[in-house]
Amino acid sequence: MKTSELKKVDIIFDCVQCAPIEVVKKSLAMHPDEIIEQIISSGLRGRGGAGFPTGLKWKLAKEEVSDQKYVICNADEGEPGTFKDREILDLVPNKVLAGMAICAYVIGATEGFIYLRNEYNFLLKKLIPTLENFNKNLQEIGLDFTIKLFSGSGAYICGEESALFESMEGKRGEPRNKPPYPTRNGYKGKPTVINNVETLVYCNMIMRIGVEPFKQLGTKDSRGSKVFSVSGDTTKAGIYELELGIGVDEFVNEFGNGDTKAVQIGGASGFCVPRKDFANKIIGFEGVPTGGSMMIFNSSRSMYNILKDYLEFFVEESCGQCTPCRVGTQQLLKGIEAVKHGEMPSSYLNQLMKLSETMKVASKCGLGQSVPNAFSSIVKNFKEEMIY
């Protein structure tokens, strides 16, 4: 058992007396290209899960010529096991808004939206006045940018950026074909930067504390820190900001309660890491990526039940638009049930693996493409639990 303590980071929730609007003011004195250069050199990648380089996203949107551009904050947090965006919006909403304002200045947007999942409507009571106040502050410092709120209506898929645009346009939340990407053809067909809540706070913080303190954390491919949502079999469930690139073993030593069998990293669409791999996997984009969801499972938990739960989730949340995902999710669920009940031989699991691989290449969006992550990592590592 290692005794080294995990390094806790305090960037997102730090309460240094520095109004986020001051950071916007400071940024307005810089050239947009200079800001882009700083965000790029910080190595910041999207914190929603997909990990696209944030600075590059801003650069692409800035380069587009358009009469109208948008900045959207993706607060449709719905990945099972993730709850950090809720906490961020609750505790430090001004930092999120400031991140949006800096982005608006950089790309030349005059309108922004927070797409808030309906399940978080209770936040509105505080968020609406905060937002009104912030919009007023923006006017005072002379930035022509207004942020509005848009409430979701309960659909996991709307966290997918193009489905989110469709939803805002009053349609079913069905993902679009890509390319074109949002930076060219986003909300209402206009260049749009859509960033996760946490990403926007890091942008704001990088502009405040500088690139170096951020860059010193993490690894070459996963710079900085990240907010983790820890749940499951742990006595320390909650929200923690940790350096990226830590070993899964370090994580388990800190949060596990001594009997950890597996950690599901990245929620239902993420990967399951079994005990035998704790020592050789790191948490980060070059290892096991995560949007923040960290679920810890003890030996007493049935991995079959866990996989079944994830598949039921996907069956319900698949938008149904493309066949590989709509039918694939249902067949995977039926398949593991059939094997478990002895209606199909255990070799049927291999066929299901092939199906999941097909879903990965043939599904239209990230939902269907990531179902195989949990499926294959659980089936491969806990095959006997799937059968007996």
Place this chain on the structure above:
Amino acid sequence: MIQTENLLHELIEKHGNTRDGLLPILQGVVAKENYLSEPRMVEIAKALNISSAEVYGTASFYTYLFTKPMGKNVIRVCKTISCKMAGKQEIIKAIEKTLKIKVGETTRDKNFTFIETNCLGWCHKGPVMIINDEVYPEITPERAVEILCEMDPKHLSKF
């Protein structure tokens, strides 16, 4: 009826009569009338100059936009794995017993509808129950019953 027309009128005034106003309009109707009735969806379609199939198609995609009559209060209990591990089944049993309905049903007096939902974002404080917009993290069966009885004392007598 007149009141409904007023409601729709108000919502359109606020969100516009273009397609991108559709979701807020539907949300506004659900907030006032608990669900989207067929005549209401047809009215909305007319006002926005789109087909009523488009309105229904959109509404039926979202779990918060009910197209069937719902109770005045909607109780949601998270069914995702962390809440399951934290004992959401006990909460469900307690609510079912108190309201004498099953998951997915509405009480006869139309006061409560009870549903299970996917991850509500309170995994570290499960099990979680949400009634309308009010969140109750780390809920116990006893506390759940207490809250329901506070909202509707007629269920009190049964315990």
